[in-house]
Amino acid sequence: MKVMFTVICTVYNAEMYIKECIESVINQSYGNFELIIVDDGSTDNSLRLCREFERKDERIRIYRQENNGVSSARNLGIESSNGDYIIFLDSDDFLDLNYLESIYRNIEKDKKLYVTELTKVLDDGSRITNDKKLFIKDFETEELIFSLLFGESKFEEKYYLGKNMRAIGGKVFQRNVIVDNCIRFDEALYIGEDAVFILEYICSISKENIGVINCEGYFYRIVDNSSVRRYKPDLLEQLILQRKIMYPILSRYNIPIAAYTIADLFDLISNDIKGVKMGEIQFRNLLDSALIWLKNYGNTGGIENENFVSNDTLDTKIRIILFFWGRVSHRSICVLAYLILMLRGIIRRIRFKNRVEF
Incomplete structure (x- = not known):
């Protein structure tokens, strides 16, 4: 019998959670699946x-x-898969026991990507769920890409796909789309690799191929020592690489990629402001690196020459803030944090030029 679902679970030093993760798959009420585990x-x-x-x-x-990273592990899982649909599962996450059955019962012939609800699980076992149901009425591909990149939706009268479009969890991908379009996780990336994969996938299908399934099924565990929340000394290099990879795709749409570059950078830094454990020296070093990077790439000779963006796509207020930031002689954490959070607020008000009004 043809396998319906392939669940790809990547594992690295997850002995505390792996038992619950695997049991949540093998005890599914729907049994036509394969579980590929890549250690x-x-x-x-x-x-x-x-x-x-x-x-x-x-x-x-x-x-x-060998320890080649999660992208390499997922790619090995893809190459070894046989199912019609692929679901990626991290080893510290788990599924509701009716998850696959809920998806199977809602499969439609023309759908190639399903978005399901993503429930966060805290260390104390408490769960954070979305109050709003997922739905799709109508949308343009550019609007969906905006939600993917900026982590929010400004078009909630047209669709609502949750607050975690960047996350690979809670998504059901058609294997043929991945294989036929040679979509893989970029193994040079360890920041934002999920978003790049989803972006490539979305741009390989039409908007009519996207569906939603309202089921509380994928449980995403928030772990303090996870790779997402650890300080990364080459953060800026990773963000620049991510943008270079994305540019050929985003150039087909009117997407403010410079704003996304800065927004992503400051989202990551502001996470540390909000309480991610980072030493003060590391924090200052990261901010100093951010300053150098922005001074190099935020003027008329930087980002534009590397085909990241042209000046007219940068909001005037952003350029003003970067101008003054580059001239702050005595930078304190408080001042920089204030500018970071101000910048985040401005970025989220950036418009799609000549297309989308917020």
């Missing part, structure tokens, strides 16, 4: 725990690689 060089007991499940359930296949 990315774990040094704890994760692989041993996975092997115990593999011996008992023939639907499980395990692959092991």
